[in-house]
Amino acid sequence: MEARCRTTPWASAALAATILAASMAEAGKIEGRVSRASDGVRLPNVEVRLAETGASVTTDRSGRFEFNDLAAGAYELVFDSGENHRSEPGIRVEAGGTTEIDIRVEWELSMTEAVAVYSASRRLERIVDAPAAVTVISAEQIVEGAASGQVPKLLEFTPGAEVTQSGIYDFNFNTRGFNSSLNRRVATLIDGRDPSVPFLGAQEWAGFSVPLDDLVVAEFVRGPSAALYGANASSGVLDLQTKAPRDYPGGMLRLVGGELETYNGDFRWAGDIGGDWWMKAVAGTRRTGDFSVSRNVSGEYAPLCPAGPPCLPREAVPLARVNDVDIDAFGLRFDRYFHEGEVLTVEGGTADISGPVFQTGIGRVQVLDVVRPWARANWSSKHWNLLAYKNRRDAARQLALASGANLVLDSDNWQIEAQTNWDFADDRVRIVGGGSYGEENHDSYDPLVGRQSALFEPVSADFTALYGQIDWRIRPSLKFVTALRWDDSTLHDTQISPKASLVWNPTPGQTVRLTYNEAFQVGNYSELFLQTDVSPPVNLAGFEAICAAESVDCGFGSTL
16 A cells, blocks of 8 residues: 655645744744953953864854754864953753853953954944944943043043033033034934934033943043044044843942032842843932022122123023922833743833023023933844834923923934944955934924024934944954944935944054044034023113104013
């Protein structure tokens, strides 16, 4: 007897899918971290190689690495960093399981070996290979200054940095000597999200009131950076990256007291919540005085120039809150890790700000009631990164001290961005490319007066960008980098931003760079669309009599 079996295309596909799922289910993985035994510092840029297959990865900034889709069995891992080597044989991988290892070494690594940067090329690389000058503030350094709650203070004395402070939370950060109280030429990002006030193009540092030591690193790229970051990165980029809950689990509670009747509190907790999900919760509160004083009678320095006008102009109204700054903020983050090394991050938070005084183009403005909610989602894999975020700023009460006017300004902006990277020619050539689209909306309608308080009418704008970068490792000690970005917006004409860099490492610890960059600055909404009172109202009713004599109504009001 002969038996025959017929399978349909659908049955064959189902069988193949079943076999593939079964093989994937039996695949195992290795997850690990490399750190220094003496102090626990995580070591980035360590090459980790599977001796059996030759596959290799590099540890990230937190010292982590992983190998996926491994058959069950024993493996040998080889670790290399400069002249340091270590081998770990006999690492068992079970079918469908995860083997976790913690490698502690006593290597003395130089700065060039231990410091990794991301912001110069939008990918992790050794600092000596970066095609731009980058200053790095590590997590250990951040912890030392975290109690202040003031981000710019972390970079105040770094090479090339210029910090101008006009209030307890009013800072302007720039580089290479070009700075003022109104300078806006350094783009600032937190995990890829731009938290600035779009109307002014300025950072509202009071809104960053969660624990500063939740930052894993602060990178400051000095020099024009439009080729990768677009408008308003004329002087550089400040890239702030927060700690992933899986890499930094545990809790922290800090209470700080000091001058100006300052009372600060910070909270952080991160941990495993099951099912490959990790969570982080952060919160911060600030209660402090301020150095700002009212100028409705005279300026602070008037006695120093008695022969002339006051050194500082007299303002129309006093401060609404004197030595009284209240800031509260919190945030939640959830990370989901997948078997293939992909990570999904969903997070959000808000900040409530009352009391600080800021210098603007129309004089000082005291923020009395501002709420800033935000949300971010990020999906990353070996070759792709997808980012989306949204910010809101609801400002119901902002007192313009020069005129006494209330400035209402409700804003929201969102952006989506996709980025990819690929290696070719035995990893000697890497291509990074991406694109983004975003929109911004502003409305300054004040229901108390029934009109716009800072704009002629509500304003909206959109932004589109495409960018790409090629890294070519010509020789082990010589690398060529070129990048190009295209930006288009309703606020400015189309801009093309090129970049080229030649990076030479004559020795492992030295770098010589030859670079060319172009960047562009865009006027902010206050410069393009501002309509607001800049001085106290003047009663012109007396001039109506002149108009009435000519039988004309000039609209100055009734005559007396």
